[in-house]
């Protein structure tokens with residue numbers, strides 16, 4: 001039987017491996033965000049990018 005990972009296990013793993021923010025001292029979690037990019041002729045494309053989120057900007061990303 002597979003060992004079930006609890007949410008707390010996952011979070012402690014994230015806290016151990018994540019970089020710490022030098023400003024708020026909280027672990028930085030990387031989330032995928034989608035950014036609209038104009039290609040010069042008025043059309044928009046969407047680019048996914050990984051953004052580091054900590055307590056400084058967590059409100060913005062609703063974490």
Ligand SMILES: [Zn+2]
Pocket residue numbers: 021022023024025026054055056057
């Ligand atoms: Zn921070």
